Amino acid sequence: MTATLVSYLEPLPLIAVLRGITPEEIPAVGAALVTNGFRILEVPLNSPRPLASIALLAEKFGDRCLIGAGTVTAVDEVKEVTAAGGKLIVMPHGDMAVVRAAKAQGTICVPGVATPTEAFAALAAGADGLKMFPSDQLPPSALKAWRAVLPRATLVFPVGGIRPDNMGPYWTAGANGFGTGSNLYQPGSTVEHVRSAGAAYAAAFRALPRRPDAATSSQ
DSSP states (O other), rough: OOHHHHHHTSSEEEEEEEEOOOGGGHHHHHHHHHHHHHHEEEETTTSSSSHHHHHHHHHTTTTTEEEEEESSHHHHHHHHHHHOOOEEEOOOSHHHHHHHOOOOOOOEEEEEEESSSHHHHHHHOOOOOOOOOEEEGHHHHHHHHHHSSOTTOOEEEEBOOTTTSSSSHHHHTTOOOEEOOTTTTTTOHHHHHHHHHHHHHHHHHHEEEEOOSSSSSSO
């Protein structure tokens, strides 16, 4: 378990995925999320001017939040993200070269995996956590099966189709947190919408049952 990543799971172990956001939206949207307890903010690289958005997030919220990029698919992109101030590399896939490059740059890396084989390979390459993706094709029963064989301290984050109303079964199966997506933000979303959606996610997490073995202690 990586203590640095764990420290950002308090008070809300949710990764805000801001796909399609522009730098102009970053200050207000970022503030709305941080106010609701989000501490991990991700700008996918297929967003408009993503490196500028990452730099702004790092400048404004980097003292209290883990800022980085999603949809990182190439080794060269890792250096670009770190140069912009990003400290988190999130991937849709399990390219071990990207994982190793991220760790060489001193960043936290969460690759996407869909099978136990990919999960173990990612951990062997140095991954700090696993993005269970796409979770809308991987039910909670799959996570329960993974938990039977993965190292106990492994951090697993279901991502893909996660909403405030469907986190519970994954939490019960052993999730350590979740990645959001279009249910939190999509291009054109108002700040009020993001604030309201963020509050809904936060309330849904607080309503989950206590789990003493969870990576976070806020439950």
